Amino acid sequence: MPSLVRANAALLIGVALMWPLGAALPAVLNAYYLQIIVYIGINIILAVSLNLINGVTGQFSLGHAGFMAIGAYASAAVTMFAWPSGLPGGLWAALLAGGAAAAVAGLIIGIPTLRLRGDYLAIATLGFGEIIRVVIVNTESVGGARGLFGIPSLASFASVYACALICVVLLWRLVYSPKGIPLAAIREDEMAAAAMGIDTTRLKILAFMTGSFWAGVAGGLFAHFIGYIHTNSFTFLKSIEIVTMVVLGGMGSFSGAILAAIALTVLPELLRFGAEYRMIIYSILLIVMMLTRPRGLLGNREITTWLSSKLATAR
């Protein structure tokens, strides 16, 4: 146990620091900026987790917003209807429940579609996102078409960025470990991966569930930050937005996904474009990207390796 704490000391300190940081921020930033910063944190979790599925493992999921919705509603149900009021820890229980619910949904979709190669997952997740919305709209106990009001505002800058930090660090450790390299091998050449003893179906499902889990956590944070959720927040367009972050950043690159998540959260606010123009801009961005840098801003490498290679050539 002590060695486990030592190995994770930096991470634990980083997580703990989010609370004093969160307490200090309102003194320097107004509520509007603070809200954008929180949205950036949530989008980082979404982009990095989708990057595990789309970028690293190479399985094209178009339903990340659907998993976010499951996490949002499941976690809201926990704090509103299940967790005893007054008992602390409700947010964390809710986030775990939201993540677990999304992961189970990922398992159910993953088992039939990920056995197959090709675009089955894209089609299945596309349909799934819409089915989830229809189911929620028709479920009166979670607010139906009116949306769900009165979710306790338990999430804040601190909890969002604590989760984002944990998510990024854990997924980074996974992807760049002997357990994660085989995921990239599946993306690179599935047949060769299988010939090397990699159980491709099992690993694809595992990556898909892990990514879905974090989408569920992001949904839970979102619900408990704004206190009101509606299916309009989890449409196909939201899924496309997250895909854009991954593609823009460079498939498989954490730093790319994080930079793109920041850019695509801030840009629409800066330019004050309405939602109707946003999709046009994303499309143009994607087209320009495909033409000029088909492998994304950073390719599948990290900014750290990119910087060190730039330095090496400069010398």
Place this chain on the structure above:
Amino acid sequence: MALLEARDCALSFGGLRAVSGFGLSVDAGELIGLIGPNGAGKTTVFNLLTGVYVPDSGDIRFGDRSITGMAPHQINRCGIARTFQGIRLFPNLTAFENVMAACEHRSDLSMVGTVARSPGAEAERRRIEAECLALLDAVDLADRRDTPARSLPYGLQRRLEIARALATKPKLLLLDEPAAGTNPREKIELMEKIRWLRDDFGLAILIIEHDMKLIMEICERITVLDHGEVIAVGCPAEIKSDPKVIEAYLGEPE
């Protein structure tokens, strides 16, 4: 008992009988050649042995069990590894990562241990890394460990593919034209390397190669395929003087 025993295997693609009545027996530690004219069905045999295709009929046994119908990753885990005629590395991964990807199923690294950096998982990770480096070293690629596979010269890609196959700890290694596209000097080096690998790793090796001189030189036994059927089996000297083999090679209609 033979390590690998294929009996009466057949496979058709639509109307084309690519392989029929195929039999092969490989003992532990043997170096065996599989030769035949273009389109004879050699690669298809490799695909049958590794589970890419399931034979229409016949049985393939490895060790003491039948592997017919098993998925490719299961067959690999039984102890058969291969390289591909058209190189199939993981192009955007580094040489080191290519080898590491093939260690997956052999490590008892847990997912939770990995992300929590538990001491056990860290020790296991270091062990795997050392092993991968040793394998790169065995094919003289240690100094290219961080080069993406796609940027390696052709000859080195072929060697990396062998290192990657070895990382799965096979008992039998299938090499599909490992010397194709390499220059004469590289070819001789490679063949020496293959013989050395066989001895050092205690492997049985089945090798497809068009260069007769090389095959005759290094293999103990040779199986000759023509039009999907075995036309001769024997030691190099026997194969060289077999009239059916001579006819198959000289009497090709093309």
